Structures are given as structure tokens and as C-alpha cells.
Amino acid sequence: MNISININGETVTRDVEPRTLLVHFIRDTPGLTGTHWGCDTSNCGACVVQMDGQPLKSCTALAAMCEGHEIRTVEALEVDGKLDPIQQGFHEKHALQCGFCTPGMLMTTRALLDENPDPTEAEIRMAISGSICRCTGYQNIVAAVRWAAENAEAEVQS
Amino acid sequence: MQTPARFDYERATSLQGAIASLKEHEDSRIIAGGHSLLPMMKLRLASPTRLIDINDLTDLQYIREEGDEIAIGALTRHVELLKSELLAEHFPLFKDAELVIADPVVRNRGTIGGSLCQADAAEDLSAVCAAVKATVVITGADGTRTVPMDQFHLGPWTTAVGEGEILTEVRIAKRPGGGSAHEKVERRAGDWAIAAASAAVWIDGGVITDAGIALSAVGLTTIDLTRAEELLRGQPPSEELFEQAGAIASEDCMPIPDSRGPVDYKRHLAGVLTKRALRKATARALS
Ligand SMILES: Cc1cc2nc3c(=O)[nH]c(=O)nc-3n(C[C@H](O)[C@H](O)[C@H](O)COP(=O)(O)OP(=O)(O)OC[C@H]3O[C@@H](n4cnc5c(N)ncnc54)[C@H](O)[C@@H]3O)c2cc1C
Ligand code: FES
Ligand code: FES
Numbered sequence: 001m002n003i004s005i006n007i008n009g010e011t012v013t014r015d016v017e018p019r020t021l022l023v024h025f026i027r028d029t030p031g032l033t034g035t036h037w038g039c040d041t042s043n044c045g046a047c048v049v050q051m052d053g054q055p056l057k058s059c060t061a062l063a064a065m066c067e068g069h070e071i072r073t074v075e076a077l078e079v080d081g082k083l084d085p086i087q088q089g090f091h092e093k094h095a096l097q098c099g100f101c102t103p104g105m106l107m108t109t110r111a112l113l114d115e116n117p118d119p120t121e122a123e124i125r126m127a128i129s130g131s132i133c134r135c136t137g138y139q140n141i142v143a144a145v146r147w148a149a150e151n152a153e154a155e156v157q158s
Numbered sequence: 159m160q161t162p163a164r165f166d167y168e169r170a171t172s173l174q175g176a177i178a179s180l181k182e183h184e185d186s187r188i189i190a191g192g193h194s195l196l197p198m199m200k201l202r203l204a205s206p207t208r209l210i211d212i213n214d215l216t217d218l219q220y221i222r223e224e225g226d227e228i229a230i231g232a233l234t235r236h237v238e239l240l241k242s243e244l245l246a247e248h249f250p251l252f253k254d255a256e257l258v259i260a261d262p263v264v265r266n267r268g269t270i271g272g273s274l275c276q277a278d279a280a281e282d283l284s285a286v287c288a289a290v291k292a293t294v295v296i297t298g299a300d301g302t303r304t305v306p307m308d309q310f311h312l313g314p315w316t317t318a319v320g321e322g323e324i325l326t327e328v329r330i331a332k333r334p335g336g337g338s339a340h341e342k343v344e345r346r347a348g349d350w351a352i353a354a355a356s357a358a359v360w361i362d363g364g365v366i367t368d369a370g371i372a373l374s375a376v377g378l379t380t381i382d383l384t385r386a387e388e389l390l391r392g393q394p395p396s397e398e399l400f401e402q403a404g405a406i407a408s409e410d411c412m413p414i415p416d417s418r419g420p421v422d423y424k425r426h427l428a429g430v431l432t433k434r435a436l437r438k439a440t441a442r443a444l445s
Contacts, residue, residue: 001167018167018209021196040160042197043348048263055263060196064167065189065211108263129347130261 005066007032008076018064022056023047025063026073034074034103045131048104049073055108057130074103077110085148086110095144097135104131109145118149162199166208173218173324176210177299181322183208188324190233191267193260194276218271218326221245230328232271236260239270239283249290249330250442251338251356251435255282261348271325274310277317280350280375284311286340287328288372288380289356294318295327302326314378333368335361337443341431342374345418351375352418353427355407357435359390361443366390371403371436375418376411376428383407383432390436395444400436407432 004013005025012029026035026049035058038046042060049058050072077084086106089095096102105128112119112127119127124145125138133141166183170176180186186208189195198204212218218233221242228248230239239245240256259265259282273283274294287294288307295302296319305318312318319325342354354374360367369390371383386403393399413424 018165019162019199021161040200042193042264045261045263054266056266057263060193060264060267062167062189062192062196062209062211064169065192065213067169127262130263 001064003063003067005063005071006069007071008073009070016063018062020063021059022049022061022063022066022071023058025066026058026071032073032075036100036103038100039132043130043132044101045104045108045128046101048107048131050107050111053111053114055111072107074106077106084110085151086113086145088151089144089147090141092147093140093144095136095140101131101133101136105133105141109141109148113145113148113152117152119145121146160200162196163202163205165199165206167211168208169211169213170215173215173297173326174299176212176215177297177322177324179208179210180324181299186210188212188275190269190272191235192272193264193268194272194278212324223332224329226332228330228332230270230330232269232325232327234270236265236268236270236273237262240265248332248336249338249358251286251289251340251358251439254340255286255342255354255356258342258344259283264348270328274328275317275319275325277311277313277315277379279314279377279379281380282340282342282351282354282356282374284380285354285356285372285374287330288382289340289358289370290330290338291358291370292328292330294325295329296320296323297326298323304329308382311379333360335367335443337361337439337441337445339435339438339442341435341438343427343431350418353411353413353424353431355428355431355435357432357439359395359436359439359443361395361440364394366393366395366440369436371407371432373407373411373428373432376413376424378412378414381411383410385410386432395436395440397437400433400440403436404429404433 036046038044047058187206218231220231338358358370373381386406408425408429411428
């Protein structure tokens with residue numbers, strides 16, 4: 001079937017099987033391999049993207065179900081060479097090592113900050129409780145989100 | 159890589175259209191949040207030939223007061239149940255449960271209709287709806303029928319929803335003097351329960367006039383603790399009474415040993431969680 005999905009403001013149209021999962025639809029699009037694909041069982045959160053501003057595990061959605069909705073992936077965070085404050089926060093606070101969980105963490109915590117610009121540590125930990133980081137640990141990720149909250153207006157550079 | 163078997167996909171534009179399509183296509187299934195069905199399809203534990211996506215039927219997405227009842231549309235998401243002030247006021251056990259069902263990202267998608275229709279014994283909302291003695295509205299081509307929660311789950315993964323029917327609403331009667339709570343123990347954040355207990359009590363003149371208690375994850379289906387409910391009716395609430403109800407929970411549950419724990423541990427948890435849920439429900443009823 002022909003599926004058209006708005007990804008990062010651009011319409012991507014492809015002829016795919018109805019069983020195509022959103023994560024593969026995204027990753028098979030040139031330039032959009034930033035979304036990671038980990039556990040495949042909706043447990044790790046590496047595949048999180050935003051659908052209409054809300055985090056969604058893209059391994060547990062059919063591409064066909066997302067037609068008519070706005071998908072935002074990690075590639076959309078940097079604008080005109082400027083990092084989003086949440087990306088800069090991860091950089092400042094050393095919130096990644098291997099980087100595998102990072103795209104999902106970024107999209108989950110960006111959505112948190114959009115809804116709640118000044119989250120407490122407990123709120124941050126709750127928001128990322130569906131995402132697993134196997135090498136950095138969560139301390140620095142929480143610190144990165146706090147950095148982004150405190151530097152929301154920061155003119156950050158890539 | 160986990161891939162579901164091939165199927166046809168259709169996006170429903172009306173409830174009657176979805177019902178007609180379910181009837182027309184053998185082995186077709188409704189997909190709501192997809193957070194139980196898609197994992198099952200990826201493991202090939204389910205292989206429907208057609209999926210009928212009801213996510214555009216936003217008429218089925220609401221929590222509202224209707225006379226003496228609260229009505230919840232089948233497509234209402236976990237996150238909406240969590241944030242509902244109306245539910246927090248009348249049935250706080252929903253919030254107790256929603257804080258520990260899966261994780262916030264999963265809760266953005268999963269629906270109450272999907273949770274009940276999945277009929278997995280570990281679903282928290284099944285115990286929640288059983289404890290508050292909800293009724294479920296089922297719609298087919300010929301209209302609607304209403305089924306009480308204690309007749310809704312017919313067995314593991316089997317419900318009263320028939321061929322060509324869709325669960326459309328959950329209704330709960332508001333009765334004076336009510337209090338409710340849900341208590342769960344899980345291995346780690348976002349996991350399914352090792353055991354969970356939902357309790358509701360209605361108190362009038364210092365006496366429990368009615369009670370509802372249901373357990374998740376300690377049997378092949380949600381377990382209604384009718385023997386404990388019977389014991390509580392007509393009695394003033396007390397620690398001793400809750401102790402006895404807990405003992406019944408430990409006896410009447412039917413846990414299966416698995417990676418989440420052995421049988422004796424699960425029986426112990428069922429007892430402790432029943433007691434805690436009753437204690438909290440009673441405190442809320444009296445406050
Ligand atoms: C990682 C993870 C952790 C989880 N942890 C928990 C937990 O701790 N506790 C818990 O209770 N749940 C948990 N869940 C399950 C979650 O709550 C699901 O969202 C829920 O079980 C199913 O809702 P859904 O809308 O996604 O249903 P779907 O997956 O869309 O459907 C499930 C079944 O119900 C049927 N169905 C759906 N809607 C209707 C309808 N209106 N009428 C008739 N049939 C219908 C479908 O055909 C299918 O058979 C977890 C899920 C995941 C992925
Ligand atoms: S790949 Fe989707 S949650 Fe792990
Ligand atoms: S940075 Fe390696 S898993 Fe999180």
C-alpha cells in the first residue's frame with residue numbers, strides 16, 4: 001500500500017506492506033537513520049520518536065497507523081546548525097557514551113520539556129522510565145535535562 | 159527482526175463501518191493502541207488477516223459524568239485515565255494503577271478498551287474495573303448490550319465480546335461513601351505485576367455496605383475475591399477484618415510459578431497487597 005507520512009515537516013511517500021513498522025519506515029528513508037532500533041519489544045525506548053508532539057515507541061506502531069500524523073525524529077532537533085538545548089545539555093553533562101539510547105532519550109525528554117519546562121528530578125526519572133541506558137547510567141541524563149531546562153533560551157552551537 | 163505475518167489494513171471512519179468490516183472479514187481484528195496486539199503479532203502469537211484501526215474514532219475517547227455514572231470511552235488512553243480529575247475524585251484507584259502501568263511512553267498509546275479486551279490476567283485495569291464493579295458496553299450491528307465485569311472475562315485471553323462486536327464503553331456507578339485503591343508489586347519500573355490487588359469499599363454509618371476486590375497476575379484470569387467481599391459486607395472496617403480478607407486472598411489466588419516468582423511468594427504478596435489496598439480504600443472512603 002502507498003503510505004505518506006509527514007516526517008520532520010516533509011512528506012515521505014512509499015509503497016510498503018501494511019505490516020511495515022514505523023521504525024523501519026523511518027530508517028529506510030535516506031538521511032533518517034538517527035532513530036535507533038533496539039529491543040524490538042517496546043521495552044528499551046531507543047526507537048522513540050514524537051507523534052503529534054508525544055513520545056511513541058516506533059517499533060510498536062505500524063507505519064500505516066501514522067498517516068495523517070506528524071512524526072518528529074532526532075534529526076529535527078538541530079536547526080540551521082544550532083543544537084537544541086537538550087542536545088547541548090547531553091553534551092555539557094556527558095549524558096552519553098555509546099549513544100545507542102540517545103535518540104530515544106532526546107525525543108522523550110524534549111517532549112517532557114515542551115510540556116513541563118521546569119521538571120523535577122523525579123519527573124525526569126518518571127519520563128525516561130521507559131528508556132534503558134546500558135552504559136552511561138541515568139545520573140548524567142537527568143543532569144542534562146536539568147541543564148536544558150535551565151538554559152532553555154541558550155544560544156547553543158553545533 | 160520481529161515482523162508480523164502479512165495482513166490487510168484498513169482505517170475505520172465510523173463505528174458501524176468497523177463493525178461491518180469485522181463481520182465481513184473472517185479473522186479480522188480491531189487495533190487500538192496496538193501495544194498488546196502488535197507485540198503478539200511480532201511473536202506470531204496472533205496472526206489476524208486484517209486489522210481494522212479504530213484510532214480515528216475519537217468519539218470513543220472521553221471520560222465524563224452521566225447522571226449517577228462515570229462513562230469512559232473504549233479508546234481512552236492510559237495517560238488520560240492517569241490525568242483525569244473526575245476519576246481521581248470518584249475512583250482514585252485508576253490513578254494508583256496508571257502510575258505503575260507500563261511506562262509513560264506506552265501509556266500515551268494503550269487504551270482501556272484494549273486492556274480489557276486483551277484479557278491478560280496481568281492487566282491492571284481488569285482488576286481495577288472488576289473491583290469498582292464496572293459494566294462494559296458492547297456494540298454490534300444490532301445495537302448495544304451491557305455486561306457486568308464479573309461476566310466479561312470468560313477465560314484467559316477470552317472475553318464476552320462476540321464476532322462482529324466492539325467494546326465501546328466502560329461505565330461505573332457512583333455510590334455514596336465509596337473509597338478505592340490499587341496496590342502492585344513489580345520487579346522493575348514499567349514491568350507487569352508480580353501481583354496486584356484492587357479494592358473498593360462503600361461505607362455507610364460505620365459499616366461496610368459493599369466491597370469489591372480483584373487480583374491481577376496471580377491466576378489464569380483476573381481473580382474476583384467474592385469470598386472476601388462477602389466477609390466484609392455488614393462489618394465495621396478493622397485491621398483484623400483486613401487481615402482475614404488478606405488470608406482469603408492468599409488462599410483463593412491460583413498463581414503460576416514463573417520468572418517473576420514462586421507460588422508461595424505470590425500468595426504472600428496477594429495477601430499483603432489485598433490488606434494494603436483495603437486499608438487505603440477505607441481511609442479514602444472515610445476522609
Ligand atoms: C512494555 C509494555 C509494558 C506493559 N506493562 C503493563 C502493565 O504493567 N500493566 C498493564 O496492565 N498493562 C501493561 N501493558 C499493556 C498496555 O497497557 C497495553 O496498552 C494494553 O494492554 C492494550 O491496550 P491497546 O489499546 O494497546 O490494545 P491493542 O494492542 O490495540 O489490542 C489488544 C486486544 O484488544 C482488542 N481490542 C482493542 N480495542 C478493542 C475494542 N474497543 N473492542 C474490541 N476489541 C478490542 C484487539 O483486537 C486485541 O486483541 C504493557 C505494554 C507494554 C508494551
Ligand atoms: S526498539 Fe522500540 S522500544 Fe526497544
Ligand atoms: S549511552 Fe550507551 S546505552 Fe545509553
